[in-house]
Amino acid sequence: MDKDHHPAPNPALSNGVVSTIAARIDFFIGCFESFVLATAVLLMAANTIANVIGRFVFHSSLFFSEEVNRILIVMITFAGIGYAARHGRHIRMSAIYDALGWRVRKVMMIFITLFSALIMLVLCYFSIQYISKVATSGRILPALQIPVYWIYLWVPVGFFITAVQYLLTALKNLTQKDIYLSVSVLEGYEDSETEV
Amino acid sequence: MAGIIFLVMIVLLLLGFPMMIPLIVGAIVGFYEIFHGIGKMDFMVQQFMAGIRPASLIAVPMFIFAADIMTRGQSAGRLIEMVMRFIGHIKGGLAVSTATACTLFGAVSGSTQATVVAVGSPLRPRMLKAGYKDSFILALIINASDIAFLIPPSIGMIIYGVVSNTSISELFIAGIGPGLLILVLFSIYSVIYAYVYDVPVEPKASWSERLVAVRKAIWPLGFPVIIVGGIYGGVFSPTEAAAVCVLYALVLEVIVFRSLSLEDIYKTAKSTGLITGVVFILVAAGAAFSWVISFARIPQELLETVGVADMSQIGVLFVISISFFIGCMFVDPIVVILVLVPVFAPVVQSVGLDPVLVGTIITLQVAIGSATPPFGCDIFTAIAVFRKPYADVVRGTPPFVLILLCVAVLLIFFPQIALFFRDLAFS
Amino acid sequence: LFVTTVVMPMATRADTWRYAFEEAINEVQGVYASKFKEEIEKNSDHEVELYPYGTLGESADIMEQAQAGILQFVDQSPGFTGSLIPEAQVFFVPYLLPTDTKKLNKFFRTSKAIHRDFKKLYAKQGLELLTMFPEGEVAMTTKKPVHSPEDLNEVKFRVMTNPLLVEAYKAFGATPTPLPWGEVYGGLQTNIIQGQENPTSFIESTKLYEVTDNIIYAGHNNFTTAVMANQDFYNGLNKNDRKVIQNAAKTAFEYILTYQEGLEKEALKKIQAARPEIEVIVLSEQERKPFKAAAAQVEEKFIEMTGKSGQKILKQMKADLRGL
Ligand code: NA
Ligand code: NA
Numbered sequence: 001m002d003k004d005h006h007p008a009p010n011p012a013l014s015n016g017v018v019s020t021i022a023a024r025i026d027f028f029i030g031c032f033e034s035f036v037l038a039t040a041v042l043l044m045a046a047n048t049i050a051n052v053i054g055r056f057v058f059h060s061s062l063f064f065s066e067e068v069n070r071i072l073i074v075m076i077t078f079a080g081i082g083y084a085a086r087h088g089r090h091i092r093m094s095a096i097y098d099a100l101g102w103r104v105r106k107v108m109m110i111f112i113t114l115f116s117a118l119i120m121l122v123l124c125y126f127s128i129q130y131i132s133k134v135a136t137s138g139r140i141l142p143a144l145q146i147p148v149y150w151i152y153l154w155v156p157v158g159f160f161i162t163a164v165q166y167l168l169t170a171l172k173n174l175t176q177k178d179i180y181l182s183v184s185v186l187e188g189y190e191d192s193e194t195e196v
Numbered sequence: 197m198a199g200i201i202f203l204v205m206i207v208l209l210l211l212g213f214p215m216m217i218p219l220i221v222g223a224i225v226g227f228y229e230i231f232h233g234i235g236k237m238d239f240m241v242q243q244f245m246a247g248i249r250p251a252s253l254i255a256v257p258m259f260i261f262a263a264d265i266m267t268r269g270q271s272a273g274r275l276i277e278m279v280m281r282f283i284g285h286i287k288g289g290l291a292v293s294t295a296t297a298c299t300l301f302g303a304v305s306g307s308t309q310a311t312v313v314a315v316g317s318p319l320r321p322r323m324l325k326a327g328y329k330d331s332f333i334l335a336l337i338i339n340a341s342d343i344a345f346l347i348p349p350s351i352g353m354i355i356y357g358v359v360s361n362t363s364i365s366e367l368f369i370a371g372i373g374p375g376l377l378i379l380v381l382f383s384i385y386s387v388i389y390a391y392v393y394d395v396p397v398e399p400k401a402s403w404s405e406r407l408v409a410v411r412k413a414i415w416p417l418g419f420p421v422i423i424v425g426g427i428y429g430g431v432f433s434p435t436e437a438a439a440v441c442v443l444y445a446l447v448l449e450v451i452v453f454r455s456l457s458l459e460d461i462y463k464t465a466k467s468t469g470l471i472t473g474v475v476f477i478l479v480a481a482g483a484a485f486s487w488v489i490s491f492a493r494i495p496q497e498l499l500e501t502v503g504v505a506d507m508s509q510i511g512v513l514f515v516i517s518i519s520f521f522i523g524c525m526f527v528d529p530i531v532v533i534l535v536l537v538p539v540f541a542p543v544v545q546s547v548g549l550d551p552v553l554v555g556t557i558i559t560l561q562v563a564i565g566s567a568t569p570p571f572g573c574d575i576f577t578a579i580a581v582f583r584k585p586y587a588d589v590v591r592g593t594p595p596f597v598l599i600l601l602c603v604a605v606l607l608i609f610f611p612q613i614a615l616f617f618r619d620l621a622f623s
Numbered sequence: 624l625f626v627t628t629v630v631m632p633m634a635t636r637a638d639t640w641r642y643a644f645e646e647a648i649n650e651v652q653g654v655y656a657s658k659f660k661e662e663i664e665k666n667s668d669h670e671v672e673l674y675p676y677g678t679l680g681e682s683a684d685i686m687e688q689a690q691a692g693i694l695q696f697v698d699q700s701p702g703f704t705g706s707l708i709p710e711a712q713v714f715f716v717p718y719l720l721p722t723d724t725k726k727l728n729k730f731f732r733t734s735k736a737i738h739r740d741f742k743k744l745y746a747k748q749g750l751e752l753l754t755m756f757p758e759g760e761v762a763m764t765t766k767k768p769v770h771s772p773e774d775l776n777e778v779k780f781r782v783m784t785n786p787l788l789v790e791a792y793k794a795f796g797a798t799p800t801p802l803p804w805g806e807v808y809g810g811l812q813t814n815i816i817q818g819q820e821n822p823t824s825f826i827e828s829t830k831l832y833e834v835t836d837n838i839i840y841a842g843h844n845n846f847t848t849a850v851m852a853n854q855d856f857y858n859g860l861n862k863n864d865r866k867v868i869q870n871a872a873k874t875a876f877e878y879i880l881t882y883q884e885g886l887e888k889e890a891l892k893k894i895q896a897a898r899p900e901i902e903v904i905v906l907s908e909q910e911r912k913p914f915k916a917a918a919a920q921v922e923e924k925f926i927e928m929t930g931k932s933g934q935k936i937l938k939q940m941k942a943d944l945r946g947l
Contacts, residue, residue: 231693236691236693239687239688239691239693242680242684242687242688243680243684246680246681246684249681250803250805251803251805251806252803252805252806306809349808349809349812349813351805354805354808354809355677355805357829357830358647358828358829358830359647359675359676359677361647361649361828362830363830363833363897364808364830364833365830365833365834427813428813429813429814430813430814430815431815432815433802433806433809433810433813433815434809435806487679487680490674490678490679491641491674491679493672530677531677531678534675534676534677534678535678538647538648538675541648
């Protein structure tokens with residue numbers, strides 16, 4: 001079962017022309033994120049295997065292999081956090097929260113998502129600041145000979161997308177009757193057979 | 197400062213915030229206090245990057261990917277069915293096999309997180325089917341995976357050896373005794389559990405049935421050959437072994453068994469990426485938080501107040517155990533070792549403790565701490581992979597942690613558990 | 624922590640300065656840092672906190688922290704500085720530095736390349752170069768004995784991820800294999816790699832001799848490291864404090880040279896005691912010839928990578944060395 005391989009445009013945004021455009025954009029961001037995730041994982045496997053083959057068949061290591069994996073792991077992590085927020089998959093300790101009444105939970109969830117969005121925006125800002133510092137330092141990756149800051153370019157994007165996801169979830173909780181863990185996921189854990 | 201940080205973190209944690217938020221806020225408060233404002237906060241991002249930089253972390257997504265392909269396809273099922281033909285009729289046999297598989301895989305792969313996924317994801321459904329309770333299964337997988345810290349090659353021991361100037365070979369041998377002891381105790385507990393909850397057994401398989409099962413598992417038996425043979429045979433590093441497993445799993449499931457389509461593989465890769473992101477953002481945020489703790493010299497200040505300098509050997513061992521246990525509950529084990537070992541080094545020397553024993557005890561505490569709430573990488577990984585709430589994942593852990601703590605205390609009073617093999621090999 | 628906020632105008636105020644380095648506290652960089660701390664604290668009201676390897680991040684991290692003024696002092700080896708200051712990789716050109724300790728120490732005391740040219744290059748990165756010092760002759764440890772480049776044929780030799788080091792070991796006939804430091808011990812144990820290089824005392828303290836069978840001295844290099852201060856911090860100090868720092872750096876420099884006398888021999892003795900079957904191979908002048916010949920290729924690569932500026936530094940270093 002794979003209900004979000006072709007996810008429907010975001011229902012939280014689906015009234016009005018502007019919202020329709022926003023929903024479209026959000027839909028494409030989701031597709032793009034999942035594409036980045038899958039591709040980066042596949043490339044990581046290919047790169048690591050190529051290094052083994054290089055060493056054993058051609059007697060020479062791919063000296064840039066480690067640096068390529070560094071780039072990929074950053075991409076996976078920071079594409080992953082946005083995608084995980086979209087699907088309500090971030091780890092939380094919900095024992096106390098679950099014991100609270102419906103109304104309190106609703107208010108709490110709005111507060112949690114708004115606060116999380118704020119923190120993600122703050123980190124987005126600081127990551128841009130950090131990247132520009134690394135960029136001006138002129139540091140380069142020793143093997144690939146490309147600027148180090150290239151590795152980090154996905155970081156602010158990931159934080160920003162995650163912030164947007166949390167904001168949309170807050171919006172959804174404000175406008176809808178149920179409690180939403182993310183734009184598309186209702187509170188309470190999914191059936192464990194459901195894949196992402 | 198330490199007080200405020202921990203308070204804020206615990207409150208956010210208990211209120212049900214996504215777990216990265218308490219870690220990040222803890223780091224933000226720390227940076228604010230240390231630098232009197234937000235001026236240097238961009239360095240949090242530097243530490244985020246430092247957290248996910250170690251090349252050995254690559255093994256985690258690779259093993260997740262390989263395990264997921266095997267589980268969605270037929271490889272994992274065939275391997276497990278083969279094992280079941282041999283042990284299915286023994287009470288608690290499946291649980292003991294799972295514990296052993298976790299220990300062996302963890303020992304070889306060097307990554308406890310990878311173990312939770314690679315062994316846990318195929319075996320958990322089978323154990324559920326056999327009638328074990330999920331809380332028991334999850335706790336068994338998490339804790340048995342952590343035995344791997346003690347069995348060589350152990351990255352924790354390598355780091356300890358380098359920082360404390362101790363023979364790594366001796367540490368490796370010293371870890372085996374306590375590691376096996378824990379495995380035996382976990383196995384005993386599993387059998388008792390199976391009897392108490394009367395987990396049903398399967399009828400004993402005939403030798404011809406077993407032969408059929410082995411034949412069906414011939415191809416998938418290549419996985420242990422790749423992992424064990426590849427790593428100990430010097431063909432590749434654990435990280436590379438993980439990637440080669442991905443390739444082998446692809447070949448088996450797509451070409452040999454034809455059980456997965458290329459689209460399935462793409463979906464599996466996506467799911468692997470998501471789980472990796474969920475776990476690694478916590479690793480990254482944890483690194484920023486650790487930096488704050490380390491920079492502000494909080495461990496050093498706390499230990500000064502404890503007055504460890506005037507204690508006896510046993511007292512020092514207890515303080516070391518407790519410090520590492522608490523440290524690893526909140527911070528990445530490697531950082532805890534790097535920060536605390538030099539702090540304890542003078543007192544270890546002055547009371548005349550064997551650094552190999554100290555290293556073994558520290559490694560054991562690191563293992564316990566990594567499987568103990570609130571912050572434990574293996575717990576996070578289990579939550580992310582098995583999609584169970586936090587409380588469910590840790591519900592079954594108390595008996596296991598109790599066993600581990602007993603071994604820790606035993607080790608303090610009977611160091612021979614660790615040193616017997618060492619003395620045998622090095623004298 | 625809070626000491627820095629107490630501003631006492633007109634009086635000398637006691638600050639806490641932070642100093643991070645790339646090794647453990649009992650290794651050469653740690654010993655230097657400890658002496659430096661001792662000197663500062665003896666001659667001023669300031670305090671120095673030491674942060675050994677890994678406690679604040681890796682080499683590149685602590686360097687950035689020093690550039691940003693989070694740390695006041697940092698020890699980074701020029702090899703790691705290569706991505707920031709390419710010219711610093713000159714210390715990886717084999718057989719450039721002398722093997723004779725007296726000559727070597729004199730070079731580090733007097734070299735114009737270090738005290739003038741490199742000082743300027745570091746200043747461009749916001750760093751005040753305080754000192755450079757040698758950390759010991761680099762030895763290779765391998766599984767099979769090595770007497771010539773032929774013996775390194777098909778040996779997967781672990782090097783730091785640095786293009787010049789890779790070039791050097793290619794020229795020596797090996798298969799350079801970049802492997803992260805954390806995987807070196809395990810990699811040697813399981814034979815993924817069959818060799819690595821480091822100063823003897825480091826091989827002793829990190830126990831790498833447990834997983835290799837030969838120690839080879841080819842005299843090809845001496846591991847160099849550099850200590851620097853954040854420049855804004857340094858320039859913001861009064862004359863007296865700057866003098867205290869300069870004196871501490873000098874005293875620690877002389878101290879570390881004395882400390883290292885016999886250190887290598889002692890480390891080798893410890894290794895031999897712990898592992899009597901290990902074979903120590905010191906290459907003869909004749910045996911070194913083909914290795915020395917290979918060095919020319921590395922020098923070319925260095926110039927290709929660093930252009931005119933690198934060429935200038937190399938020329939100055941050679942002039943400094945001739946003048947010894
Ligand atoms: Na292990
Ligand atoms: Na923990």
